[in-house]
Amino acid sequence: MELSNLLSKTEFAHEELAFLLSLKGEERQALWKKAAEVKNAVVGSNVYFRGLVEFSNICSKDCLYCGIRKSNEKVVRYKATDDEILDSCRFAWENRFGSVVLQSGELSSPAFVKRVDNLLKKIKQLSNNELGITLSCGEQTLETYRRWFESGAHRYLLRIEASNRELYYKIHPDTPAHSFEKRVEALQFLRETGYQVGTGVMIGLPFQTLDDLAGDLLFFKKMDIDMCGMGPYIEHEHTPLFAHRYFLQTKQERFELALNMIAALRLLMPDINIAAATALEAIDPNGRKKALKVGANIIMPNLTPCDYRKEYFLYEDKPVLLENSVESLNELKSNIIDVGFEIGKGEWGDSKHFRHRKNKP
Template sequence: MNKKLEQRFLEEVDLLQGGNAYLRSVKNVSDIIAQESFSKEELITLLQAEGQERALLFDAAHARKIEFVGKQVYFRGLVEFSNICSKDCLYCGIRKSNEKVIRYEASDEEILGACRFAWENRFGSVVLQSGELSSPAFTERVDRLLKAIKQLSNEELGITLSCGEQSRETYQRWFESGAHRYLLRIESSTPDLYNQIHPQNVHHSFEKRLECLQLLKDCGYQVGTGVMIGLPFQTMEHLAADLLFLKKLDVDMVGMGPYIEHEDTPLYVFRDQLKTKQERFDLALKMIAALRLLMPDINIAAATALQAIDPAGREKALKIGANVIMPNLTPCDFRKEYQLYEDKPCLDEDAELCRNCLEARVEMAGGEIGYGEWGDSRRFVNRRQGSSH
C-alpha cells in the first residue's frame, strides 16, 4: 500500500472509531433505565423522552416501585390549619403581600376534629401544613397540637409537619412532642433560579433553606423536600440538577408537581413564557418516574397540583412511581383561602367524599391502601437499621 492510501485508510479508521465512541456515549432510554445511577446528561435524556421511550421510562419506574416499596399507597390526611405567612415567595398565592387573601387560622378543635377523622378512618398519618411563621406563640401552639393528636389517637397517628423554616430548638421540640416527618420544599436546587423566584432579602435565603434541611436530619426527622416543575426561566438542566440534589441530600420523601401560575403573584407576568399546562404535567410525570429510578426506596407523593391539570393526574402519578396520596381534611370553609396556585381541586369535598374519591383513585391505579400504617420511608428505615449495627 502506498503512503497516500495508507494515510487515507488510517484516517478513515480513526473517523470510524471516533464515531463509534460517540455512539457509545449517547445512550438511549432503554440503556439508561437499566442502570442504577445516572449522570445529569442521562437524566436530561429521560426527561426528554417521548412516545415509545416515554412508555419504557414509565414501565421501568413502575417496576422499580413494585420491587422496592410494593403496591401500598399511604394516606396522609392533610390539614392546612393556617394561611398566615411571613414569606413573600414570588410564585405563591398566600404570600404575605397578597392583600386579596382572606387570612384564617383553624381552631384547635377544628384541627383535632380533622385528625380524629383521620384516626377513626385508619389513614395512618396526618400532615399539619401552614404558612411560614416563626414566633414563640406559633411554636407553642404546634407543640400543643402535636401532644393532643398523639393523645386522641392513642399514639397511633403518624404526624408530618410542613411549617417552614424554624430554629434547631423548635425542630427538636416538635420532634420530641410527636412529629416524625417534616416537609420543607426547596422549589429549586439551583441558587440562581431560587433567587429569581424569591425576593432578594434575608428572609428568603437559599443557604438558610439548606441549613434547615440539615437541621431536620440532625434532629432525627424523616426529611422531605421537593421542587416545582415548569417554572419560568427553568431548563432541563435545572430539573436534572434537582434530581441529583435530592439524591445527594439523601432525602426520605419528595413532594413535587407542576408549577401552576396564580394571577395575584409577581411571577404571573411571565405566564407567556411558560410551557403549556399539559407540557408541565407530562414533565412532572417524567420527573416522578426518573426519581423513582434514581431513589427507588423513598416515598414520593402524588401531588394535588397534578389533578389541577388532569382529572386523573394523581392516578397517573401512582402508576409510574408515587406511593403517597394526601386526602384533604381541611375544613371546607377554609380551603378556598389556601390556594397556593389556581384551579386547586377538591375545594368543596368534605373529608368523607375526599376519602371515597381517593380510595377509588388508588384502586384504579392498581394500588392497595396501607390502612393504619405510618408508611415510613424504606430509605429512612434501612438507613437507621444500618447505623444501628
C-alpha cells in the same frame, strides 16, 4: 443515548437524567413503565394516606410564585381553631389513614411554635399515639425542630422549590428572610434532629431548564432525602411571577414533565416515599392516579375544614377536593384500588429509605 441500557442503570449522571426528563411518546412510556416496575419491586403496591390539614394561610414570606405570600392583600387570612384541626385528625384516625400532615404558611413566633407543639401532643393523645404526623411549617430553628420532634412529629416536608441558587432567586426575593443557604441549612437541621426529611420542587417554572430539573434530582440524592413532594408549577395572577407566564410551557407539557420527574426520581432513589401532588389535578382530574402509576406511593387527601379551603389558594385552579366525608373517601379508595394498588390502612408507611439509613452501622 441507548434508552434500554439507561433504564437498566441504578446510578445516573446529570446528562442522563436530563435525557430521561426530555423523553416523549413511546420512549416516555418506556420510562414510566420501568419506574412502575421499580416501585412495585422496591416499595410495593401499597398507597399510604396522609390526611392534609392546611390549618393557616398566614405567612411571613413573600415568595414570588405563591398565592398566600405576605404581600397579597387579596387573600382572606384564616387560622383554624384547635378543635377544627383535631376534628380533622380524628376523622383521619377513625378512617385508618395512618398519618396526617399539618401544613401552614411560614411563621416562627413563640406563640406559633407553642401552638404547634400543643397540637402535636393533643393529636397523639386523641389517637392513642397511633397517628403518624408530618409537619410542613417552613424554616425554623434547630431548637424548634427538636421541640416539635419530641412532641410527636416524625416527618417534615420543607420544599427547596429550586436547587439552582440562581433560579431560586428568580422565584424568591433576595432578602435575608428568603435565603437559599438558610433553606438548605434548615434541611440539615431536620436531618440532625432525626426526622424523615422531605423536600421538593416546582416543575415547569419560568426560566427553568431540563438541566435545572436534573440538578434538582441530584440535589435530592445528595441530601439523601427520605420523601419527596413535587408537582407542576401553576401560575397565580396575584403574584409577581405571573408576569412571566408567556415563557411557560403549556399546562399539559408541565404535567407530563412532572410525571417524568416522578419516574426519574423513582429510578434514582428507589426506596423513598414520593407523593402524588394535588397540583397534578389542577391540570388533569386523574392526575394523582397517573402519578401513582409512574412511581408515586403517597396520597394526601385534603381534610382541611371546608370553610377554609378556598383561602389556601397557592395557585390557580387548585382543586378543592372534598375528601373529609366517608362517601368521598370511599370513592377515592375505590379509584386507587381500580388501578391496581392497595391501601395501607392504619399504617404509618414510613420511608424504607429512612429505615435503611437508620439501621446502617
